[in-house]
């Protein structure tokens with residue numbers, strides 16, 4: 340058995356349009372997570388935690404080049420020697436705003452940046468945000484990992500590409516509201532089962548910007564078993580994942596070597 344990775348998912352409410360309140364809360368929650376015993380190896384935040392879906396004013400609220408987020412989170416990682424997947428933030432790049440994940444290692448070094456590829460029209464993202472176009476591969480503590488954001492999980496092609504690129508664990512920060520809880524649970528489990536990888540999803544919870552988010556952050560193993568699931572309230576969801584299980588499951592059902600891409604790609 341390999342050394343397990345201890346994860347802490349910060350399922351929090353986000354005040355739409357109030358970055359000051361959200362930064363203060365995020366910092367308090369990171370401190371709370373780092374104080375857990377045993378200390379987590381990786382702390383994860385939800386989607387667009389800095390602004391929420393205040394999209395009509397997003398250009399004035401977004402973090403310019405992610406500078407504020409990067410400074411705070413990188414310093415925090417160094418201080419507590421912990422990795423952080425800083426959810427996603429609304430980030431200003433020139434005139435455009437992207438929905439972007441930042442990942443920092445225990446030294447506070449940036450190891451990944453991923454911008455949401457599929458914009459969710461039902462929540463008007465396409466009117467206010469610019470889509471990313473680079474899949475979210477990265478490496479964490481020597482393990483190949485990947486990230487998607489919320490609506491991205493409806494695109495199995497992207498998850499498959501990340502798995503074929505080597506990812507053993509997929510992180511999914513989200514702001515996924517009622518009434519689509521059964522889509523959320525089913526899609527996350529499907530991505531885990533079909534790609535035989537861990538899926539770790541951190542959702543927001545409660546009312547924000549006129550929508551009602553249900554929480555239910557989940558950690559799903561490569562066999563599709565839900566090993567931890569939050570309720571509909573603010574919480575820090577903690578679980579250990581053993582990445583050796585990915586190779587074991589891939590060895591039991593050889594999905595990747597059984598693929599016949601010449602027929603369907």
Ligand SMILES: NC(=O)CCC(=O)C(=O)O
Nearest residue numbers: 459489490514515516519
């Ligand atoms: N923030 C999002 O991408 C929401 C996606 C969502 O709710 C869905 O049903 O898909």
